[in-house]
Amino acid sequence: MxxxxxxxxxxxxxxxxxxxxxxxxxxxxxxxxxxxxxxxxxxxxxxxxxxxxxxxxxxxxxxxxxxxxxxxxxxxxxxxxxxxxxxxxxxxxxxxxxxxxxxPPPVRDFLKNIHVNGNPYKEPANERGKWAEGTSIETYNGQEYLFYVGCVGSYDERAKKIAATVGSLLVKAGVSVGILGEKETCDGNEVKALGEAGLFELLAEQNIESFKKLGIKKIITLDPHGFNAFKNDYPALGGEFEVYHYTQILAQLIRSGKVDLKEYKAKVTYHDPCYLGRHNGEYKAPREILKSIPGLELIEMERNGENAFCCGGGGGNFFTDILGGGEDSPNRIRTMEALDTGAEIIAVACPQCAKMLEDGIKAEELDDKLKVMDIAEIVTQALP
Amino acid sequence: MSDITQSLAEIVGESYVSDQPEEAYFYARDPGLMPTHEPDYVVIPKTVEEIQKVVRLANREKIPIVPMGAGMALTGLVIPLKGGIVVDMKRMTRIIEVNENARLVIVEGGTSQGLLKAHLEKNYPKLRHSIPDSPATATIAANVMIHGQGRLSQQYGFNSDMVAGLEVVLPSGEICKIGSNSISPDWFSKGAPMPDLSGLFLGWFGATGIITKVALKLYPRKKLRDIELFITDREDLMQEMVFELTHTEMVEDINIFTQPLPMIFKDNHHMAIFFTGDTDTELEFKRKMIWDSLDRFIRSKDGGFMGVSPAMKPTLLEMPQRSVSRFADVNKGGGFEYSGPIILVEKYPECAQKIKELAEKYELGYSGMARIIGRGHCMMYGFAFTFNRADPDMMERTRKALHEVSKFALEAGGVFWKATVDEQKMALDKMDPNTLALMGMIKKNIDPNGIMNPGNWEVR
Incomplete structure (x- = not known):
C-alpha cells in the first residue's frame, strides 16, 4: 500500500x-x-x-x-x-x-454507476445538460471559460437549480462562458476519494483530452469537488488548466463593479465547503461576496474557516451515506450550529453541502427557522 | 450478538457498544509500550445512569470494567488486563456549571482538557485551570485520577489537589458524592473540613469507581504571559536555583528540560520559567524579580538567561504544548514513553545523569523534563525515550531502559507516577505493611468482586 x-x-x-x-x-x-x-x-x-x-x-x-x-x-x-x-x-x-x-455495497454501486453510466445517478448522458434549458447559457464553442457543473449539478434536482443560477449569473455579468452539456463527463473527484484510482485516471484522461480538443484553457466550476480535481489532480496527468471556483470569479466581478448589488436584508451564516476551504485554502472569496451585499449580516458559526465542521458529504459520503442517520450525523450537528448563530440562511458554495444541510434542516424540523441558499442564489436576490 | 452485548446495547444503544475485532484491537493498547490485552466489549455511555447500569451488569456478571478517558497515560492504565468492558467516557463532555466568582467548575467525566480550556477562554476570560501538556484530548477526570500535573502545579500542587468535589459510580452501581457536595448543593471542597474521602478514588486508576463528575478549582487568568529560559550546566545547583525562583512567588510554572539535540543543548539544563501579568508593569516587575533571584548564579558564571526568539516563544507558551507530542516522531517512529517518578528536587542531578546513562546504554533518543510541584516540594522528573514503532528491537531497548528507571527511582526515594502494573507491584512490595493492609482493606470493601480495573493496585 x-x-x-x-x-x-x-x-x-x-x-x-x-x-x-x-x-x-x-x-x-x-x-x-x-x-x-x-x-x-x-x-x-x-x-x-x-x-x-x-x-x-x-x-x-x-x-x-x-x-x-x-x-x-x-x-x-x-x-x-x-x-x-x-x-x-x-x-x-x-x-x-x-x-x-x-x-461497502454503496461504494460499489457508486463506482459501478460511474463506470457504466458516467454518473452516479444512472441517468443517460443526454440528460446531463438539461439543467441549462431555459437559460441563456450557451454550449462551449471557444468562449473564454468552460463552466463545468459536475454530476451533482447536472442531475440532482436541487443542484440543477443552483447550476442554472450560477450559470445565468455569469452570463448576465458578461463572462464569456460555455458548457459542455451532454458531452460533460464526471470529474472523478469522488471516484478518487473512494479509492478507484484506475477509473479516476480514465475519467481524468478523457476529460483532459476532450478539454484540450475543444481548446479549453480556463475552467469555472460549480462544485468545489470538481475544482479540487482539476486544480490538484489533473496537472499530474497532463491537464494544466486555469481553474476557478465560481465564487472566485463572482468576487472579482463584484469587486470590479461588473455586478451591482442592491440591499438584501438577511442574517446569513456561511458554511465552508471542505474542498474549497481546507483543501484549497479559499476562505475569502465567498465571504467577500456576502459582505458586499448591502443589508446582509454575515454571522460566523463557531467553527469556521480552517476549523469548519464538515457537512458529512465529502469523500463520497454524499453518495454512500455512511455518515448519515441519527442525531449525531454531521449534517444535523452542523445545522444546529448554524441555528445557534441566529442566522436565517445557511449560505453554501457547494451543491453537495446544500443538499446535506437541507437534509439536516428537515431532520431537525427547522424548516420554518432556517433555509439553505447557495451564494449565487443570494446574489441573485440582491440584483437590481 | 452475545447476551452481554445485547444487554449493553439495551443500556447505551446499539451504536455505542462494540464487541468487534477492530475496537478490541485498538482498545487493547495505548500509545506506550505495555503488553496488550483485548477488551471483550467497549461501550460509550452518555449518562451517569447508563454508567450505573453498565457497572451493575458488570458486577452481577463479574465482568471486569475499565474506565477510559483519552488513554494518554502511556503506562497501560486503561488496557483491560483481564478483558471485560472498557467504558470510553468521551461522550460525557458537558461543562455543567462555572461559578465565576468562586472560581469553580463542574464537568462531566469525559470532558477534555482542551474543551474546558476553550470554554473558559471564550466565556470566562479571567479564569483558567491547570492544563497539563498531555494532548488536549486528555480528560479532566483521568488527569486528576492519575494525580496529573499542569501549568499551575508549581503554585497549587498536583492537579488532583485542585479537585473541589467528585461524583463517583461505585462498583455496586451506586452514586457517591465526595466532598462538600455530599451535604450541600455547592461543590467547593473535596474533603475539608470533613474526612477527605477523595483519597478512596484519586490515584486508584479506576480500581475503586468511575468518576462521573469533577469539580475543579479555577485560578486567575492574567492577560499577559511570558517565558524566560535560564540555562545552566550545573545540575548540582538546580535545587538552589529552584529554591530562589520559587521564593519570589512570581512564577507560574517551572519546567527544566535537557536533551541531546540540537548540539548546543547537550549537557545543559534549560529552565523554562513562565510568568504572567495583567499589565506590562506587572509582567516586567516579575521578570525583574526572576532575573534578580538568579543573579548570583549569573555572577558566578554558573548560568545565564538565553534569548527566546519570537519564533520559539509561541511553541513554548502554547498550552498544551503540541511539541510534547511531536517528540514521538523525532526519529520518524511515532513513539515515546516516559517514566515520571515524583521525587525531591534535590535528586535532580542523579536523575539527569541517569537519563543520559540509560540513553547511551540503550542507544535511544531522550528528553529529560522536570516539572516543579509546589514551591519546590517535589518534582516530576520525566525520563522520556523516543522509539520507532516499526523497530521491535528499539521498542525492547526502550522497555529495558524504562525498567531501569523504575528501579532507580524507587532506590532514589521516588514514588512512581501513573505507575505501570510492574511499578505498582514494586511499590506495593516496598510499601509499609500497615499501609498496604489498609489499601487492601479499602479495595476489598469497595470492590468485593474485584471488577474495577482489575490488575491495578491489587494487594495480595
Whole structure:
C-alpha cells in the first residue's frame, strides 16, 4: 500500500480530532460514531494492523475506512510532519480495498454507476445538460471559460437549480462562458476519494483530452469537488488548466463593479465547503461576496474557516451515506450550529453541502427557522 | 450478538457498544509500550445512569470494567488486563456549571482538557485551570485520577489537589458524592473540613469507581504571559536555583528540560520559567524579580538567561504544548514513553545523569523534563525515550531502559507516577505493611468482586 512506511508514525495523540482551539471534536466520522477507531488516529492504527494481518477485511473495517469524509480537518490539525498525507493514506487504504474487491455495497454501486453510466445517478448522458434549458447559457464553442457543473449539478434536482443560477449569473455579468452539456463527463473527484484510482485516471484522461480538443484553457466550476480535481489532480496527468471556483470569479466581478448589488436584508451564516476551504485554502472569496451585499449580516458559526465542521458529504459520503442517520450525523450537528448563530440562511458554495444541510434542516424540523441558499442564489436576490 | 452485548446495547444503544475485532484491537493498547490485552466489549455511555447500569451488569456478571478517558497515560492504565468492558467516557463532555466568582467548575467525566480550556477562554476570560501538556484530548477526570500535573502545579500542587468535589459510580452501581457536595448543593471542597474521602478514588486508576463528575478549582487568568529560559550546566545547583525562583512567588510554572539535540543543548539544563501579568508593569516587575533571584548564579558564571526568539516563544507558551507530542516522531517512529517518578528536587542531578546513562546504554533518543510541584516540594522528573514503532528491537531497548528507571527511582526515594502494573507491584512490595493492609482493606470493601480495573493496585 502507498504510504505503508508512514502509518506506524501516528502517536494517536488526538489533536487531529479537534479544532485549533479545542472548542469541539471536529472529525465528522468521530462525531458520528464516537469509537476511537473511527477517528484519524484509530484509522491509522487499524490500517497498520490490517497491513500486518492482525485484523481482517471485515465489514466494520470497511465502514471505518469509508467513514472518512476526507474533510482534511486532521490534515489541518495533526501535529506531525506527515500530516499532509493523512487523507491520502486513508484513500490509499480504500484503493487497496477496491483492488481486493471488498468494499461497502454503496461504494460499489457508486463506482459501478460511474463506470457504466458516467454518473452516479444512472441517468443517460443526454440528460446531463438539461439543467441549462431555459437559460441563456450557451454550449462551449471557444468562449473564454468552460463552466463545468459536475454530476451533482447536472442531475440532482436541487443542484440543477443552483447550476442554472450560477450559470445565468455569469452570463448576465458578461463572462464569456460555455458548457459542455451532454458531452460533460464526471470529474472523478469522488471516484478518487473512494479509492478507484484506475477509473479516476480514465475519467481524468478523457476529460483532459476532450478539454484540450475543444481548446479549453480556463475552467469555472460549480462544485468545489470538481475544482479540487482539476486544480490538484489533473496537472499530474497532463491537464494544466486555469481553474476557478465560481465564487472566485463572482468576487472579482463584484469587486470590479461588473455586478451591482442592491440591499438584501438577511442574517446569513456561511458554511465552508471542505474542498474549497481546507483543501484549497479559499476562505475569502465567498465571504467577500456576502459582505458586499448591502443589508446582509454575515454571522460566523463557531467553527469556521480552517476549523469548519464538515457537512458529512465529502469523500463520497454524499453518495454512500455512511455518515448519515441519527442525531449525531454531521449534517444535523452542523445545522444546529448554524441555528445557534441566529442566522436565517445557511449560505453554501457547494451543491453537495446544500443538499446535506437541507437534509439536516428537515431532520431537525427547522424548516420554518432556517433555509439553505447557495451564494449565487443570494446574489441573485440582491440584483437590481 | 452475545447476551452481554445485547444487554449493553439495551443500556447505551446499539451504536455505542462494540464487541468487534477492530475496537478490541485498538482498545487493547495505548500509545506506550505495555503488553496488550483485548477488551471483550467497549461501550460509550452518555449518562451517569447508563454508567450505573453498565457497572451493575458488570458486577452481577463479574465482568471486569475499565474506565477510559483519552488513554494518554502511556503506562497501560486503561488496557483491560483481564478483558471485560472498557467504558470510553468521551461522550460525557458537558461543562455543567462555572461559578465565576468562586472560581469553580463542574464537568462531566469525559470532558477534555482542551474543551474546558476553550470554554473558559471564550466565556470566562479571567479564569483558567491547570492544563497539563498531555494532548488536549486528555480528560479532566483521568488527569486528576492519575494525580496529573499542569501549568499551575508549581503554585497549587498536583492537579488532583485542585479537585473541589467528585461524583463517583461505585462498583455496586451506586452514586457517591465526595466532598462538600455530599451535604450541600455547592461543590467547593473535596474533603475539608470533613474526612477527605477523595483519597478512596484519586490515584486508584479506576480500581475503586468511575468518576462521573469533577469539580475543579479555577485560578486567575492574567492577560499577559511570558517565558524566560535560564540555562545552566550545573545540575548540582538546580535545587538552589529552584529554591530562589520559587521564593519570589512570581512564577507560574517551572519546567527544566535537557536533551541531546540540537548540539548546543547537550549537557545543559534549560529552565523554562513562565510568568504572567495583567499589565506590562506587572509582567516586567516579575521578570525583574526572576532575573534578580538568579543573579548570583549569573555572577558566578554558573548560568545565564538565553534569548527566546519570537519564533520559539509561541511553541513554548502554547498550552498544551503540541511539541510534547511531536517528540514521538523525532526519529520518524511515532513513539515515546516516559517514566515520571515524583521525587525531591534535590535528586535532580542523579536523575539527569541517569537519563543520559540509560540513553547511551540503550542507544535511544531522550528528553529529560522536570516539572516543579509546589514551591519546590517535589518534582516530576520525566525520563522520556523516543522509539520507532516499526523497530521491535528499539521498542525492547526502550522497555529495558524504562525498567531501569523504575528501579532507580524507587532506590532514589521516588514514588512512581501513573505507575505501570510492574511499578505498582514494586511499590506495593516496598510499601509499609500497615499501609498496604489498609489499601487492601479499602479495595476489598469497595470492590468485593474485584471488577474495577482489575490488575491495578491489587494487594495480595
Amino acid at each position: 502507498k504510504y505503508a512506511d508512514i502509518v506506524h508514525r501516528c502517536f494517536r495523540c488526538g489533536y487531529c480530532k479537534f479544532t485549533s482551539d479545542y472548542t469541539d471534536f471536529n472529525c465528522p466520522a468521530y462525531r458520528k460514531f464516537r469509537f476511537e477507531t473511527y477517528a484519524p488516529g484509530g484509522r491509522m492504527w487499524l490500517i497498520r494492523a490490517w497491513l500486518n494481518d492482525e485484523i481482517k477485511t471485515s465489514e466494520r473495517f470497511q465502514e471505518i475506512i469509508y467513514s472518512c469524509a476526507t474533510c482534511a480537518n486532521c490534515v489541518e490539525h495533526c501535529v506531525f510532519t506527515f500530516s499532509e498525507d493523512l487523507v491520502n493514506i486513508f484513500i490509499a487504504a480504500r484503493e487497496e480495498l477496491v483492488s481486493e474487491g471488498i468494499i
